[in-house]
Amino acid sequence: MAGAWETVIGLETHVQLRTVSKMFCGCSAAFGAPPNTNVCPVCLGLPGALPMPNEQALKLAVRAALGLGCTVHSRSVFARKNYFYPDLPKGYQISQFEQPLATAGSLSYLSPDRGIATTTIQRLHVEEDAGKSLHDRFPKQTAIDLNRCGVPLIEIVTGPDFRSPHEARAYLLTLKQVLEYAGISDCDMEKGSLRVDANVSVRRAGEATLGTKTEVKNINSFAYVEKALTVERDRQIAVLDAGGTVAQQTMLYDSKTNNVRPQRSKEESHDYRYFPDPDLPPLVLTEEFIAEQQTLLPELPAKKRERFVEKYALNVTDAAVLTADRNVADYYEAVVHAGADAKIAANWVMTEVLADAKDHGDGLRVPPGALANLIGLVRGGTVSHQAAKRVFAEVAERGGEPRNVAEALGVMQVADTGVLAGWVSEVLAAHPTEVARFKNGEAKLVQFLLGQVMKASRGKADPKLAQRVLEEKLTS
Amino acid sequence: MSDPSDALASAKAAADRIVKLKRLNACLTPIKELRKSLVVQASTAHPSGVLYGMPVAVKDNICTLEFTTSCGSKILEGYRSPYEATAVAKLKAAGALIAGKTNCDEFGMGSSTEHSAYGRSFHPFDKTRVPGGSSGGSAALVAAGAVPAALGSETGGSVRQPASLCGVVGIKPTYGRVSRYGLVAFGSSLDQIGVLGRSVHDAARVLSVISGRDPRDSTCEERDSLRLPNVPESLQGFVIGVPKEYFPQDLDPAVRRACDRAIRLLRELGAAVREVSLPHTAYAIATYYIIAPAEASSNLARYDGARYGPRFNGSEDVRALYRTTRGEGFGPEVRRRVLIGTYVLSSGYYDAYYRKAQQMRALMAQDFRNVFDRGVDLLFTATTPTPAFKAGEKLNDPVAMYLSDIFTVTANLAGLPAISLPIGRIKGLPIGGQLIGQAFLEDEMLEAAYALERAVPAAEEA
Secondary structure, eight states, X not given: OGGGEEEEEEEEEEEEOOOSBOSSSSSBOOSSOSTTOSOOTTTTTOTTOOOOOOHHHHHHHHHHHHHTTOEEOSEEOEEEEEOOOTTOTTSEEEEEOSSOSEEEEEEEEEETTTEEEEEEEEEEEEEEOOOEEEEEEETTEEEEEOTTTTOEEEEEEEOSOBOSHHHHHHHHHHHHHHHHHTTSOOOOTTTTSEEEEEEEEEEETTOOSOOOOEEEEEEOSHHHHHHHHHHHHHHHHHHHHTTOOOOOOEEEXXXXXXXXXXXXXXXXXXXXXXXXXXTSOOXXXXXXXXXXXXXXXXXXXXXHHHHHHHHHOOOHHHHHXXXXXXXXXXXXXXXXXXXXXHHHHHHHIIIIIHHHXXXXXXXXXXOHHHHXXXXXXXXXXXXXXXXXXXXXXXXXHHOOOHHHHHHHHTOBOBOOHHHHHHHHHHHHHHOHHHHHHHHTTOTTHHHHXXXXXXXXXXXXXXXXXXXXXXXXXXXX | OOOHHXXXXXXXXXXXXXXXXXXXXXXXXXXXXXXXXXXXXXXHSOTTXXXXXXXXXXXXXXXXXXXXOOTTOGGGTTOOOSSOOHHHHHHHHTTOEEEEEEOOSGGGOOSSSOSOTTOOOOOSSOTTBOOOSSSHHHHHHHHTTSOSEEEEEESSSTTHHHHHHHTSEEEEOOTXXXXXXXXXXXXXXXXXXXXXESSHHXXXXXXXXXXXXXXXXXXXXXXXXXXXXXXXSOOTTOXXXXXXXXXXXXXXXXXXXXXXXXXXHHHHTTOEEEEEOOTTGGGHHHXXXXXXXXXXXXXXXXXXXXXXXXXXXXXXXXXXXXXXXXXXXSOHHHHHHHHHHHHHHSTTTTIIIIIHHHHHHHHHHHHHHHHHHTTOOEEEEESSSSSOOBTTTTTTOHHHHHHTTTTTHHXXXXXXXXXXXXXXXXXXXXXXXXXXXXXXXXXXXXXXHHHHHHHSOTTSBO
16 A cells, blocks of 8 residues: 655754854753753843854854855854743744755765765754753653753755665765764764654655645654654555545654654744844855865765775775775775775775674774784785784784784784695595595595695694695695 | 041032922932932042042932932832842942932923823922923023932933923934943833033033943944043033024024024134035934934833832733723823834834934934034034023823924934033023034044034023
């Protein structure tokens, strides 16, 4: 039945900017301070206090906009979004409405359904965060923490461009990548530095007009993005299949029950009465300012991926893995620059390095030069691939030069033909039957005999050289 | 005055005068607290400051560390600001003494100081009349001689109108000349701190001290503080425009006589006087009463009882807390304006009211530029259409009350500097004349005001 319906999703993402201080005052924007300690007359909205824009926040917002291919407007306007809520001390949020900072961008991402897809970024605007209402601290009372109040945010609004919940998730991961790359935000959904609201509707496949949408809120983790959107999509389809109509409303996702419920109408503000904030003159950005932010923007993941494919002859999938995180990409390039073969280095980074990082808080513990040296040792036959993994683990754990570590571990391969010949003679003497069968034409027995040589050497024999010595002896 | 004992004497004398004028209900600060604070301030004041030892009263909607800042409202009863307004900090840095907080219409919304939660202030010469407003307490104290100058604030004429009614000087500087940081917001795009003084000089030197850039207010211009001009010998070279829209047929004949006399004196001082036109003047009050309430409805949203100020019963849920706190904490005029403001910003009405009002505001500002571009330096008008009116006379007729600002709101809408100074008496009551200047050219405006002040027989019947 689901095949008859097409899902349409658009996302509104709020991202906290990585600044030291808040959007309109000098208070610390740090997460996790004791409640109501990072506050001042401005962010508390005390009578008579006035906002002053944070230039660093504006720089990051412009960089984000440029990174998402938006047109950054030389003139934008701060507006007040009016609503009453205890964690909003001024009774309005300073945001942007009619004239946002940036519009008309796009972001390409790898859709699990359609390959490379592009979503439009309709607008990107700057605003301040609200405080937090804590409902579980005191029984039957709500506590307010205003530390978060005034932390700089950007809101990024896509078009209704996603056709499935997992496509929406793929976009979100790409967006996160871009913002992390450019140092704009740490994009930590659990800490609330990235928050997503989704507009969801369904329509009959092939239909041009959009169905009635609902807004899904309270999606607090990447893990829930797909679940929440799927639940809402399925709910809408069930309603329509039963002959009903979808009501335009806000749905709250509950991750505990994996369900959505309509927001109580009381919790909804119908009219925000936006108007230009008279406390803040229009935000005028010079061309030089915008151009400077462009130069401060690093190479972004999509560009880097393309370059990796071209420069290092990697396939797209590997390049995507290596460029997913800017630190990993930089690390990979450092390994290659230190002399390692690009393809082999890619395999090492994607397996050993990422696995180690995953177990150790994303730390890249083996210096790139050391990994390049280790790859060199394998290539030169000094260490087997298997042994090299042990060396890697040891270097990661205790440091040191791979060659010294390999020696200390006793895993340097023996490439001395004299020593190898001794092991080969030993093996041939111990297995006369197999030698005879080989001579009678059972060529594959050479592998068995080589295995015995490796065993006799306790793994230290250079396998390629050992095979050559073995074959010479067998045929002589 | 740089001898500390002089400052102390000045402080004590000011306190004594304010006690004697208790009948005016102009000062909201309890007298014991005022006395104690003035003595402390006098002993710590900067002796090198240009206002050393000068007592300056401050309107109750400007934040001070010294006294409560209640904005004439029950909703901020007992509220002590943890910081002080930039203008107040500058006054103190110049050695001035903060001589109490003055009564005002609640949050600056009113023209008679009758809309104060702490009772009305009285006109210093006639207790049956109002001192004007909203800075009525400041005007009354200056007029009665308690202090040489006081801070007031303007959104639509709240300094000049009471100055006119009380017979003192009132200056509204260019929007952006004085920091608004610490001025409790009413209509942010219109609000400016202004000064009331016994003379042009007293008001001007206080203005000079409080003016100048402030990194805490992004609407405050990046300019040095205002430099005071000398008193000119003549007004030779000045071109003064008289906008005909400000002299309608039905203008009070006595007010017209006072203006005619002032205009004649300006001519005699050497100024060229010509009639000019500001064609959009008729829309000023309507425009003002959309923009100011719209901004007020948002600015006053923060008074919800959640964080400071009294909290009125209604603990069942947060909506009830808002409802009762705001319902009981705000007076009727504030509630009226919050409702008007909320209405004009509503999504279905925004274009019809707020957007249109902003367009009209731009046209009015253009009217002024057109006149100034044609060589006019200053405009002269009456400050108010009448002298001080009776208490209660307009209380139940908001539109009549609003019309007492008819000659003053335009300078706020256009962001221009303006000064009111006494130009005569009408049946014993003072009436003010107004000079409107070009943006940031307060010095020219003050020069003309000095000359007119010297020439005009302000104490004589017009």
